[in-house]
Amino acid sequence: MSTPVVDPATPAPGRTRRNRGSEVVRDALIDAAIVEFAANGFDGASTRRIAEAAGAHQSQIKYHFDTKNELWKRCLDRMIGELEAAIAAATDGHRDDPRALVEASIRGLVELAARRPELSRIMMHEATSDSERLAWLFETHTGRLRAPLDRRWGRLRERGDAAPIGSDVLYHTLIGAASLLYANAPEARLMGVDPADPAVFERHADALVALFLGPGSDDR
Amino acid sequence: MSTPVVDPATPAPGRTRRNRGSEVVRDALIDAAIVEFAANGFDGASTRRIAEAAGAHQSQIKYHFDTKNELWKRCLDRMIGELEAAIAAATDGHRDDPRALVEASIRGLVELAARRPELSRIMMHEATSDSERLAWLFETHTGRLRAPLDRRWGRLRERGDAAPIGSDVLYHTLIGAASLLYANAPEARLMGVDPADPAVFERHADALVALFLGPGSDDR
DNA sequence: GTCTATAATTAGATAGAC
């Protein structure tokens, strides 16, 4: 065997960290960026702080994502994936019952809003003004996400089994009612409510189901 | 009379604008700042752009408000005043009927959210992370605003005349359902909904009243 | 793949002429 010229496990002189592998660094940068973008918005976010929180150097963002914009997109890809997984998990096994399907979708939505408040925060930051990022978000993710909710809600209203809300305003009314409590958790805490408390989450989810779907068939 | 040394109506050489008076400049700066803060958040907002939009110079912000922070506070003072006026106008004459009072409050809230989407946008920007500005907002305005809604909602629930929502989560659930459509109007437009359409506003307000208060006594 | 050094912008704040 030839003598290894470089041992990748040994930091070179002047280096403080050894290589961690591309996937690990990418993941750490996305994790840190999600928190930073959610707290400060796209403009307020600093790539230096993101890199620092991820234990990396600012220049590594250029290497792994090219620009701040692309890093932001990868953050959204990950979180939207989590949202779709949460809804899919909640609706699993309810394919035949439209009301149960919508109820499960609502509970999945609230569950993710509580677990990943960063998604709502970033969406609220971005959707307040027209931008290239908002257009990308709609074309890549939000447009697609809205469709199944629309269909299910339409079927439910035909049966007279849903609140009198047109499906055009349903999206923002439901998302707003479901996610503002968690997106604005720092404000809620000032008001004496702890959105991280599981009991608060339970009562909130129950309230939303009652609000949008009325008392369940079981209770009638 | 002595000869006037300076004629204030004549721009000095090299000046492009004459004096407009303190109040006019302050108002113009606040108007421009509200739009800029709402679109870009506090950090993303540029005092240079604000001044330019107001037809003033960046340095005049220092003169009239001292800092960017103080300018931001004056923006919120103005908008919260508008919100209180809208609710007061809507609830006027309903002091004796608790249900009508809450219904009017909801309609006043939606009316201002539609007319002044900047308020919701700025609140959503700020309430996503702890900051000195959020603390100021709570101490100066939002804490005070929440109290009467809490009281009225409690009375209504005792009578069994309201949706099953605890008053702790009511605030964010109602505000979210009422304002996200307007705060995120650019996104709604991409989805084919125009929140500026009066018909949309009417149906949305009716839906919220039905959602939170159930069918009115008239309809029973 | 990692890191240092730095270029190019832009920000808010400020001093002082008028």
Place this chain on the structure above:
DNA sequence: GTCTATCTAATTATAGAC
């Protein structure tokens, strides 16, 4: 009260050593 010019600090992006 207005405006120009400038200061200091922070930003993203980039070039090149290792």
